[in-house]
Amino acid sequence: MLRKFPVIIYALLIIVPLLIVVLTSMKTMQQTFQNPLGVPDDGLVFENYAAIFEEQNMAGYFANSVIVTIFSVTFTLLFSSMIAFGITMLNNWLGNLLFTVFILGMMVPAQVSMIPLYSLVLDLGLTNSLVGLILVNISVTLPIAVFILTGFMRTLPKELIEAAVIDGAGNWKVFSRVIIPLSLPSMSAAAIFLFVIHWNDLLYPLLLVTEDDYVTLPLALLQFQGQYSTNYPMLFTGVIIASLPMVIAYVFLQRFFVAGITAGAMKG
Template sequence: MFPTPIEKASGTTRWLYKVALPISMVLWLLPIIAVMLTSIRGQADLTNGNYWGMPSEWMLIENYSAVFQNTPMVQYVLNSFYVTIPTVIGTVVLSTLAGFALGTYRFKLNMVVFLLFVGGNFVPFQILMIPVRELTLKMGMYDSTMGLVMFHIAFQTGFATFFLRNFIRDLPYELIEAARIEGASEWQIFHRVVLPLVRPAVAAVAVLIFTFIWNDYFWATVLIQGDHAMPVTGGLKSLNGQWVAQWQLVSAGSILAAMPPVIIFFLLQKQFIAGLTVGATKG
């Protein structure tokens, strides 16, 4: 059922694995390497078509300084935090509560409600562009970080609830019954029994949601127009010149924009991996 571990494979298979793995890693890293090299090139290199060779002039300090000095990059980054952090908090709070209810209580419409959460994840978000835009206009939340936050919370809660409900449902039900016999309220059961046991899963959801929202470009450009609320992914387009394409600045801004999710992942790496592997083994 499961693939044979590489240590137990034949000698030929191990040799092919050792050859294919570095090649695959290099191919996967090529676009990132290209962006990093472009971020330290001068405009002359790009004009002359020097995209993959070593830069003829190193513009590391100049390019990264220009990103902050000539564009509202700091405002874009702050806007991304203003959108991402409330979204993560709101999504985690709502999904843990919904996951607790769907994973703990046995009522007739439990599966129906759960399928509603799951079904929302299969709706292509592109078809919601016009209805969501019109809704935010009518509610007075268009072109604001609050409107973007509310939409992301509503759209991400379904996935997070699906993720956490399965973890909560796999917990020993005897623990919850024992807590009720001892006189614990439902809030105490959730806060003191269930939540500590699913903390790795909550951390994994938080990292995933943070990455999803921070890297979002589509809704950032659909629901936001002005620089006052534009996240960094949508703001990168302003790094290009009006008449000349300044790809070195766009590349430098892209590297800076990619740093927060990478830092968050490495800070919560243990919790993230634990959350994804909880229940993977038995015994």
């Protein structure tokens, strides 16, 4: 029992705040202040979930987040897999130099590049656009994806690549027919990781978006916070709606995520 005690404490630290968020999303403001941690005597309400779509452009914000996240994850994986393959195939000082450059890119805090990044996007005319958000997301998370995929591709048997080359396969065929199928577990793990980053991103929409038509979900949630008060029931309702895609994605892709994070350990 003593060995399970830390696990129980950790579970409570996760479950209790989650229950508070769920319960608060089904309360009115008055019920929240009268009974912030429990179930009110007059019962829970579910109008917040309908009201958040009726009073806010939540469907539009949700669609913007979906578009930005899907395109950002897709192109980041595409470019990073090609770069990781190139670094792996070079397998010399030049490949190590390129890999080091991307590693250094992970060390630059986002806050340091905010002003030059905004100036660049402004000069390109891509502020207040989903395309601008997608391009920024790709550039910011590309080093992380390259780091993950390069580490996995370096564990792949060199004999498979050599056999494909002997059979007459060019670099593109080796990449598309040998490397990509073998790297699917690692790419799935990277996809989930990137999905969480892009879906929850608040910094760059806050920096680059001022028009309501291009607002994403994390930025939309700030609308429920005022200078003097916060609409906690509506805010927590928005949090739950924004969290559902991540929960669904993890439920259906968890076996790929587990396979991806353990694949490197199972090699050689």
